[in-house]
Amino acid sequence: MHQRTVPCQGYFAPRKIEEALEILSKQEKEIKVIAGGTDLLIQYYDRLYEINGWLDLKNIKELQEIKIHQNQMEIGAMVTHAQLEKSAEIKKYFPVLGKAAADIGSPQIRSRGTIGGNIVNASPAGDLLAPLMAYNAQFKLLSTQGEKIVPAEKFFIGPKKTILEPAQLLTRIILPLPSERTFGSWIKIGKRKALIIATITLALVIEMAEDNKTVKDVRTCLGSVAPTPIEIKEVREKMIGKNFDQLDFDQLGQIVEDKISPIDDIRGTKEYRKDVAKEIMINALEEIDAARRSYK
Amino acid sequence: MSKLMIELTINGKKRKVETTHLTRLLDLIRDDLHLTGTKEGCGKGECGACTVIMNGELVSSCLILAPQADGAIITTIEGIGDDKCLDPVQEAFIETGAVQCGFCTPGMILAAKKLLEENPHPDEEEIKRGISGNLCRCTGYQKIFDAIKLAANRLSSRDKGRGEEDV
DSSP states (O other), X not given: OOOOOOOBTTEEOOSSHHHHHXXXXXXXXTEEEEXXXXXXXXXXXXXXXXXXXXXXXXXXXXXXXXXXXXTEEEEETTOBHHHHHHOHHHHHHOHHHHHHHHTSSOHHHHTTOBHHXXXXXXXXXXXXXXXXXXXXXXXXXXXTTEEEEEEHHHHEEETTEESOOTTOEEEEEEEEOXXXXXXXXXXXXXXXXXXXXXXXXXXXXXXXXXXXXXXEEEEEEEESSSSSOEEOHHHXXXXXXXXXXXXXXXXXXXXXXXXXOOOXXXXXXXXXXXXXXXXXXXXXXXXXXXXXHTOO | OOEEEEEEEETTEEEEEEEETTOBHXXXXXXXXXXXXXXXXXXXXXXXXXXXXXXXXXXXXXXXXXXXXXXXXXXXXXGSSOSSSOOHHHHHHHHTTOOSSOSSHHHHHHHHHHHHHHOSSOOHHHHHHHTXXXXXXXXXHHHHHHHHHHHHHHHHHHHHHHHHHHO
16 A cells, blocks of 8 residues: 655654654644544544644554564554454463453544554553553653653653653553463443443453462552552552462452542542442452463 | 645545645545545544545544545445445345434444454344444444344355355
């Protein structure tokens, strides 16, 4: 398929990252970076006229690839939710991320929306954010000044707020490949299945030791329950080094309920979210327990 | 506002169109190309009335900028079937009565076509997921499911027929 860069004042679609960074460094305030547009064009639905210019990343091929490099996976920022959903490698190594991508929006949204857009948009309800945190993702930020690699939990600083500077581009998501006995669960609660902004999401990833009984590591990450996606660190303290058979799921669920700080909004009340957080934590632990037991 | 030229292939025809950086693909299709089968419902990607197929993907044309479609291959409802012969999916929609007010129909048919392309024998759950981005305010979903099942059956028996001829 032929793709051209349209030479025009209000719209730039360079083929190279360097060109994109150059454009950004020169007119950082006047230009809006666009990926899939599935969040951006909704935000600007009734005020598109405010946009002086677009920097469209669609022609930068290297941002559309999922690659495995030694012990890590690199996902280009322009990889779509549909690509994540269908990728065999994501399914193998990062199933929680693949399932979260499959739960986003609708076929129409998944075919356009991107992982980079989901991250930079930084909605507290962004479906991919809790899974990325649970898999210890790092983000590569580029500018003409150089590159910076930031862990996911340092990137988000508030609802729709990140540390990304105007002249920086998020180019890649870096995920360390998990060890063999790593199990995960993804739970999204919303009023309907399709096209729903999550009331609460949970990405639970547990790494087991070789005996398949001792918990080696655990990441309990939630969305829509705080200003940013969060990890409940207290769960780690309670689980690491313990025998999975002796864990008290109810107590672990209670920790999650106690440690989140949700708000009342149109998608659910604070009390509702707290109750549900506990329940989905218990369900996720049960799901992982079953997967662990059937592991050979 | 700065003008810019884009080139795209729409329903098999190459078109050059003058547009702006603030024009949505939906408006380009309706207002500039006069293909008014593509509808605007919500304008925010929730209803699927503006669905088209772009570079083989099901997309909401209200969430795409016209310049983003530069170089793209697009199929709208006008590119499905022709005046003499309807597409099997269109025929199935008519036969099962899956059209009430008709506003969602172009998007539904494109979503159904894309679904059957990827999965020629979808079960009911898969059909629901395939058209989950398209709302029918008349709530005629059951007949839409029936239509998609009928189209799937017809398409597969037609393909089988072809296969036998080949042997």
